[in-house]
Amino acid sequence: MIEVTGLTKTFGSTTAVDDVTFTVRPGIVTGFLGPNGAGKSTTMRMILGLDRPTAGTALVAGKPYRELRRPLRTVGALLDAKWVHPNRSARAHLRWMAASNGLPASRVEEVLRQVGLTEVANKRAGGFSLGMSQRLGLAGALLGDPQVLLFDEPVNGLDPEGIVWIRRFMQALAAEGRTVLVSSHLLSEMAQTADHLLVIGRGRLIADTSVDAFVAQASEAAVRVRSPQLDALRAALAERGHTVRDDDGALVVAGVTTAEVGELAAARSVVLHELAGQHASLEEAFMKMTGGDVQFHGTGADSVMKGGL
Template identity: 70%
Template sequence: MIEVKGLTKHYGPTVAVDDLSFTVPAGQVTGFLGPNGAGKSTTMRMILGLDKPTSGSALINGKPYHQLAHPLREVGALLDARWVHPNRSARAHLQWMAASNGIAKSRVDEVLRLVGLSEVAGKNAGGFSLGMSQRLGLAGALLGDPPVLLFDEPVNGLDPEGILWIRRFMQRLASEGRTVLVSSHLLSEMSQTAEQLVVIGRGRLISDSTVQEFIDKSSESAVRVRSPQLDALRSLLIARGLTVREDGESESGPALLVVGATTEVIGAAAGENGVTLFELSAQRGSLEEAFMKLTGGDVQYHAEGMEEVMGGAL
């Protein structure tokens, strides 16, 4: 378990993290989200003892990082995939890490096999692609078989197959009872990977909830409905006090969007009045939509409209 309590970090007059508190439980993947400059990396660095907090604390299984006797056996982290001597082979890099924490040398080949780098274990890491470097970083995080894992943008540089692989891998680690905290800008991927979300903006906590709770509280629920008796259905639903909008034309024909209603309510109303339905489907908001709505005011840098930037040349 990771416990962050009142964590604050000042860099001169700049407040990078502001009285931040949250808990990352074991047994599930927890996503750590926020706009650029929100303080995610600074928070992860303080959890790992790489930055000293101005105030507050970050505990790993009840202890600050510097009190862990064998850190790699208790917490593994992937923060910077390029953090490796370019002239060391992948195997030599991991052997050096293992020796520093009293980890058996045999574990090196085990983790290389786990991340799919066995065939290039003898090659210098400086020649690795970003995706290969990510896998080497992941191998380093797993080296001590730790119960707590932190990953910062772990899918950077990976192809779709690699992204799918690491998603399933993180979920498997969590299913083994480990604590897994992962930061990512790929919101669509995070919606498929994480169960819990911690969302911050300008160093402050915005939300700590399940993925579905975050989406539900930040986006409008609606039901899409098609019928050969669309006008009658529209009048029926409006008479019941429901908000009805046109959903425009599509290959399947015109449809209505009914806001704030369930499929059960609409289906029952149609059935009671003999209205035939061709489609009745709940429209769920996306993590991207919810994220933009909740964090829009906390984005550090806003892009100008393209026309303004190009002086109206477009």
């Protein structure tokens, strides 16, 4: 378990993390989301003892990271896939990590098999592709068979096959009862990977909730309806005071249920070809909840052409 209480980090006059409190529970994948500059990486670095908090505490398995005698046995992390001496082989890199925490060399071979790197274990890590580097980073995180795992942007730059592999890998780790915290900018991927979300903006915690609840909180109920009598249906909905917008030959009606639209259509003898409830995607919910917390805003291509960057 990870327990963060009142965590704050300032750099001069800038507050990167502002009084953040949350708990990451075992047995599920917890997604850590936020715009660029929101404080995600700084928070993870404080959990791992790489940055000292200005205020507050971050505990891993009930202790600050610096008090863990053999940290790899308690917590594993992938923060930078390229953090490895480029002239070392994958096997040599992992053996060095194992020796630093009193782990047997046999454990190196186990994690190499687990992440699918056995056949390239003697190759220089500096020549690895990004996908192979991510796998090596995962192997390092798993070396001590820890119960707590943190991954910072683990799918960045990967092809679709690599993304699916890492998604399933993280879900399997959580299914074993481990605590898994993962940050990512790929919101569509987080929607398929995470069970719970922590959302941060400008250093402050915005949401601590399930994926479904987060989307529902940021969504307005709407119904999409298609009919060969679209004009008649539009007029009937307008009479009832419903907000209607056109969408590719269909109507989207805000603030109603499918039952209400279906009953109204039946009362007016309007034939329906489609009637479905609509829900926002995680991306849409995220933009709505964090729109005011983005550090830098663009105004489209014109801003680039006019020196907006």
